[in-house]
Amino acid sequence: MRVYLLRRLLHIVPTVLMITLVVFVMMRSVPGDPVVALLGDAYTEEDAVKVREVYGLDKPVLVQYVIWLGKLVRGDWGASILSGRPVLQDVLVRLPVTLELILLSMAIALAIAIPAALIGALRQNTWADYTATSVAMIGVSIPEFFIGVLLLLVFSFGLNGFLPSSGWVYLPGTCPMMVCGVSLWGNVQHVLMPAIALGVGRAAILTRLLRSSMLEVIRSEYVTTARAKGLSERPVVLKHALKNALIPTVTVMGLQVGFLIGGAIVVETLFAMPGLGTFGIDAIIARDYQQVQGFALITAFAFVVINLLVDLTYTFLDPRIRYA
C-alpha cells in the first residue's frame, strides 16, 4: 500500500506539470496579450514592446515556461501582470470559498442521488422509479446557470431576499482578509443556492449511475445468499449491495470534480462569489498569464489528489481490493 501511495504521489508531479505546460502554451496561442489591457489608454506600440520585455513575454514560450517553473520551485507563483498582486496570495484567499462550494454541492448531489437511486433500483419499473429517472434526466439536461437563475428568482426576488443573491460570508475563524462578513448562518445562506445549482446536475448523473449499479448488484449471487440466510432487507441493501454499487459511483465522483470546477466558474460568476472560479475566468479573459497558471496549477493539483483519494476509497468499499 505504501509503495502504491508513493508511486501515485510521484505520478502527481509529471501530471500537474504536463497540465500546466499545456495551459501555458495554449494561453499564449490565444489571440491577445495582457499588455494591451495593462497599458489601456496609454497604449503605444513602443511602450508595449518595452512592457513585454519587462515581463519576459518577448522570450520563446518554452523559455518563459522554464522561468515560471524555476520560480515555482522556489515557492514563487508569480504576480498578476495587471494588478501586481501575488498569485499565491489571491489563490489562497479564494480557495476556501470554492472548496466549500464544491464539497457542499457534492454532499447535496449524494443526498439526492443515493435515496433516488435506491428507490429506482428497488422499485424498478414502478411510478417511483419512473419519477426518479425522469427527474434525473431533467437534472442532467438543465445547465447550472439556469438552475441558478431559477433559484435567484424564487429565493432572492420572490421571497423578498430570503437568501442573499450574491457575495460571501465566511465561516467563523476562516476570514483571510482584513474586512470580512463572518457568521455561520450567513455562510449557510450564501452557499446554499450556489451549491444546489451546482449539485443538482451532479445528483442526476450519480442517480442514473448508482441505480444501474444497484440493479446489477441486487441480482448478484451474494445478495441472494444474504437474503437466503435470513438477513432483513435493510442490511442487505445498505451494507451489502449499496457498498459495492458505490464503487463506480465513487470513480465518477472523482471525475466529476473537474466538472464541478468548471461549473463553479459559472455559478460563482452568477452569484458574484469571490472564489477560484471567478478568479480563473477573470484571469483568462484578461489574458493574465500568471494568474491563469496559478489557477491551472491549483485545479490540476486538486483534481489528481481527489482522484487519488477516490482510488484509496475503493479499499474501504470493497476489502478485496488491495494495492501493491
Next chain:
Amino acid sequence: MRLPARSSALATLLTFAWVLVAPADAQAPKRGGTLRVSYGNEIAHLDFHTAPGYEMMWVAMNIGCGLVNITPDGRFVGDAAESWQVAPDGLLYTFKLKKSVLFHDGTAVDAASVKFSIDRLMDPNTKSGMRSFYESIHSVEVLDPLTVQIRLKHPYAFMLHMLAAYRTGLVLYSPTATQKFSLEDRKQGKPGAVVGCGPFKLVEWVKGSHLVMDRFDKYFVAGQPYLDRVMIRVIKDPVAEMAAFKAGEIDFIASFSPEHVDNLKVQAPKAQIMTGKETTPMLAAMKVTVPADGKPMSKERKPHPIFGDLKVRKAVGCYGIDRKEIVKIAFKGQATPWVGMNPPGTLDTVDVNHLCPYDPAKAKAMLAEAGYGPSKPLTFDIIADNEKSVFNVIATVIKEQMARLGATANIRVVDKVSWMNTTLQDGPWDMYVEDLLSLITLDSNGYLSNSSSTWSHPRHNDKRTDELYARYARELDPAKRKAIAKEIQEFFVENMYWNNISGSPFYMVAQPWMKGYTYNAEFEVHYHTVWLDK
C-alpha cells in the same frame, strides 16, 4: 375645548414652526453607516495615474483629490484649490491652494505636491493615459507653499475640464508616499501605499472580492464625509446585481445595464434611477487604411480594400444604416440616434443627423458607383466584443440592414482583450461596434480620432483632423469654439472617419435611502456628500 386666544396663537406659531423645521430636519444629513456599492467590472489596479477603466476612476475620485471639480451644469468648483486665475492670453494658470488640506499619510497638500503630481503624469516613463492631455503644459512652478502656477506652451481652452474630469481628472499624489512605496505596492493596494487627499482612505482591496474605504477624519471639508465606510463589490451579472439590489444587499449600482432598466423599475419601484443626456458615443467604426507594407502600425498606408473608398463608407455608414431602427431594437428607444461624433450630452454638440438620412436607394446607387452589385457583392466583417450584449444586437441589426442593400456583413463575436488587440495593433478588421469613452468635451475625443493616436482605430491619416482639433482646443472665445466644433462634427460625418450610431445611455441606481448624491454621469462619482437615511 376652545383655547385662549394667546394659546391658540402660540399653537399656530409652533405648528408653523414645526412645519418649517421638520422637513429640514428630515433632510439633515445623518452621519455614519456603510454605503454598499456594486461595480459591474473589476478594478484593474490602484495606481490612479496609469490604471485603465471607469471602476478605478470612481475609486480614485474618492480616495484622491485634485485642484478642481466640475458640476453637472459645467461650473468649476475648487477641490484642493481655493481659487484660481487664468491670464488673459490663456497661457498661465495660477492656483491658490486651501490651507490644511492633508494627504492620508499626514503630509500637507502643497504647491510642491501639485508640481510633483503633474510632472509625474507628464513623464513618459509613467505611461499615463492622461499624458497626451498634458501636452500643452510647458512647466509647473511653485510660487510659495500654497501657490502653484501652470505655464502653457499654447492656449488650451479645456485646461480646467481636463484637470477636473478627463478620466480621473488630476489626482494629487503624496510625494512622500510615492517615493516610499514602489509602483507595484501602489498597484496592489498595499496598506499605506495608496495615499490620496480625498474624503476616504483605502482600507483594503482584495481583487475579485471587495474594496473598502473608510472616512478620512481630517478631510478638508468640515463634517464630511458623512459615511463611515464605503464597501465596493463587483457583481458582473446584471441579474444578480438586480437581485442583490432588490434584496437590499447593495445601496448603489454605479453603472447599470440599460437593457435591464425597465425590469428594475418593476422589481424595485422605489429605486432612484439616475440618468442624463448621453455622453458616450456608440459607433460602428470602419477601417480607412491598412499598412502598405503589411507591417501593423506601419506609417506606410494604403486604403482599406473596402472602406478605404469614401463612397463605400458613405453608402454603408451614412445612408445605409437606419439609426432609428437600431435604437428602437437595441436600446428599446432609450437612446438618441446620432450621426455626429459628439453625443447629445457633450459640450458643443451639434445635431448633424440631416447629413445622413436613411436612404437605402441612395446607398445602393453609391455602392454601384463604387463597383459593387449583384456581380460583385459587397462582403465585410463586423467585430462585436462580448463586453456588452448591445454590441452584438447592433451588429445584428446592421447585418440585416446591409442585406437590404444586397451586402453581406459577417459578425465575429470576440472577447474584449481580443478586440483591443485587433484594433490597437492594426489587426485585420473592417467594422466594429463599440462605445469607447464618455466625453465631457469634444476635445477629449481627440486622441480617439486624430490622425496619429494609437487609439484612432480606423487609422485615417488625414492631417486636417489634427488641425481642426488643435484650432478648437486653442480657441478661447466660446462662440468661435462652438463654430469650430460644428465644423469638426460635419467634417467627420462627411468623411465618415467616425461612423456614429447613437448615444450610449448610462444609468446609475440608488436605494431610496441613499441621499445627497449628485449625478454627473461617469465624470464625477463622489461619495463625500452621500448619507444614508435609514
